[in-house]
Amino acid sequence: MSEKTENKVIRFVVTRQEGPDEPSYKQEFEIPYRQNMNVISALMEIRRNPVDAQGNPTSAVIWDMNCLEEVCGACSMVINGKPRQSCTALVDQLEQPIHLEPMKTFPVVRDLQIDRSRMFDSLKKVKAWIPIDGTYDLGPGPRMAENKRQWAYELSKCMTCGVCLEACPNVNDNSDFIGPAALSQVRLFNAHPTGEMNKEERLKELMGDGGISSCSNSQNCVQSCPKGIPLTTSIAALNRDTNIQSFKSFFGSDK
Amino acid sequence: MAENREFFNRRLHSLLGVIPIGLFLIQHFVVNHFATRGAEAFNQAAHFMEQLPFRYFLEIFIIFLPILFHAIYGLFIVFQGKANTKRFGYYRNWMFLLQRITGVFLLIFITWHVWETRIAAMFGETVNYDMMASILSNPFMLVFYILGVVAATFHFSNGLWSFMVTWGITVTPRSQQISTYATIGLFVVLTIVGLRAIFAFV
Numbered sequence: 001m002s003e004k005t006e007n008k009v010i011r012f013v014v015t016r017q018e019g020p021d022e023p024s025y026k027q028e029f030e031i032p033y034r035q036n037m038n039v040i041s042a043l044m045e046i047r048r049n050p051v052d053a054q055g056n057p058t059s060a061v062i063w064d065m066n067c068l069e070e071v072c073g074a075c076s077m078v079i080n081g082k083p084r085q086s087c088t089a090l091v092d093q094l095e096q097p098i099h100l101e102p103m104k105t106f107p108v109v110r111d112l113q114i115d116r117s118r119m120f121d122s123l124k125k126v127k128a129w130i131p132i133d134g135t136y137d138l139g140p141g142p143r144m145a146e147n148k149r150q151w152a153y154e155l156s157k158c159m160t161c162g163v164c165l166e167a168c169p170n171v172n173d174n175s176d177f178i179g180p181a182a183l184s185q186v187r188l189f190n191a192h193p194t195g196e197m198n199k200e201e202r203l204k205e206l207m208g209d210g211g212i213s214s215c216s217n218s219q220n221c222v223q224s225c226p227k228g229i230p231l232t233t234s235i236a237a238l239n240r241d242t243n244i245q246s247f248k249s250f251f252g253s254d255k
Numbered sequence: 256m257a258e259n260r261e262f263f264n265r266r267l268h269s270l271l272g273v274i275p276i277g278l279f280l281i282q283h284f285v286v287n288h289f290a291t292r293g294a295e296a297f298n299q300a301a302h303f304m305e306q307l308p309f310r311y312f313l314e315i316f317i318i319f320l321p322i323l324f325h326a327i328y329g330l331f332i333v334f335q336g337k338a339n340t341k342r343f344g345y346y347r348n349w350m351f352l353l354q355r356i357t358g359v360f361l362l363i364f365i366t367w368h369v370w371e372t373r374i375a376a377m378f379g380e381t382v383n384y385d386m387m388a389s390i391l392s393n394p395f396m397l398v399f400y401i402l403g404v405v406a407a408t409f410h411f412s413n414g415l416w417s418f419m420v421t422w423g424i425t426v427t428p429r430s431q432q433i434s435t436y437a438t439i440g441l442f443v444v445l446t447i448v449g450l451r452a453i454f455a456f457v
Contacts, residue, residue, distance in 0.1 A: 081342050167343055169351060175335040204259075213265035216336060217417045218351035220343045233426060240423020246262065 008033050010042060011053070011097035014061055016111045024108075028053035028097070029061075039079060039086035039100065040065055043112075061100075063112040070226060073161025077112045078103055083166040085226055086112075103166040119160045122182035126205045130195040142193035155188040155234065157227040164221035164231060176210030180221035183212055184234035190241070203238075203245045212238055268328045269421045271321040272414045279318055280411055284445060287452035294384035297455075301383060326362045333359060354413050357406040364403035387456045397457065404449035412442035 009030045017024040030053045031045045047060040065075040068087045075086045078101040080094060106114040158181055165171045165179040186202045189195035206212040215235050222232040289300040338352045376382045391397050416438040419425040425434045
């Protein structure tokens with residue numbers, strides 16, 4: 001760290017592109033060192049004075065951000081090869097030059113900004129909610145056991161950041177795999193005593209094309225999840241549930 | 256089930272890899288292992304297998320069709336993935352990649368192996384100890400067969416691990432960890448059995 005303080009600059013290599021269909025290129029930046037910087041405060045520094053490492057004026061680097069405390073998932077990008085949130089990526093802990101790239105599993109809007117719409121579409125597809133609307137008051141639902149609530153809470157930490165999709169070798173242009181995040185949400189909502197009433201619908205969606213069977217157990221998702229969500233446990237549990245559901249659907253069952 | 260074709264195919268692919276293909280692999284290795292007791296013992300065992308009743312039915316439905324489906328659908332699965340072990344060098348991610356590499360290699364190896372033995376038998380050649388000994392006397396073929404055996408035992412052992420995940424048997428990280436150790440053990444044992452048989456012909 002003392003070495004970096006002497007340099008008094010932080011070096012960045014940013015992968016940029018002007019628009020969705022434009023070619024990408026790398027640009028280097030050097031910004032003055034301050035203590036306790038994160039990648040976002042460094043990007044703000046570039047925005048304040050958009051000049052590249054060679055001193056040429058350039059356009060400011062575009063990125064997405066919102067909460068700045070790693071709960072919204074908007075500022076995800078690939079930092080030194082690993083997808084993560086730029087708000088919690090502390091400059092003092094990163095090897096320099098710091099490489100910033102967009103998560104190219106998603107359509108790139110511009111520079112580091114990506115479009116995560118497919119994740120929200122997936123949540124709609126698997127009905128990741130609990131339907132409680134009716135024409136009259138349905139009253140309180142069944143209670144959830146405390147020990148179940150505790151593990152289900154871990155699943156609810158998902159912020160749809162897209163890191164697991166970026167890490168998954170089966171999420172790409174050749175496959176329509178829905179990805180680990182939406183799968184784990186099915187387990188969350190199926191665990192809820194009221195949500196359980198629509199369990200079958202969610203499972204049947206996962207048994208469709210690009211559903212759970214497109215998982216090939218590389219387990220990169222669970223290694224990469226910034227929230228430590230047990231994604232592979234969710235996937236294995238849903239494997240069991242969808243298998244049972246397929247037998248029920250084929251041979252018949254009232255439940 | 257019919258409306259979920261991909262789900263059904265993937266599950267069938269996983270099932271066939273173990274039953275019957277995995278079981279056939281073990282049976283095949285056990286018969287090969289007779290070679291360690293000498294040419295006579297091997298020829299007797301191979302002859303016994305040839306004399307099984309309903310031979311063609313067993314060959315078609317327990318060996319050829321399952322392997323054909325597993326191989327062709329497996330290739331389709333290979334093309335759906337994009338390996339990223341360079342960025343994510345985790346153990347399971349390497350297994351993911353090796354499963355695909357060994358699978359494609361086995362498609363080539365098994366095609367050659369069946370051509371050289373079973374298809375040759377159809378054209379009147381006798382499959383016995385001497386045939387294998389003459390094939391393996393070629394150093395290139397010896398290496399090819401050693402790689403084939405190791406690829407097969409790896410692909411089966413690692414496939415058994417993911418079979419247990421796919422069928423919802425091992426759900427918790429702990430059970431998956433223990434099944435990792437168990438399948439590594441299986442890989443070692445089967446590789447020893449397979450290689451001992453090969454070297455019995457050399």
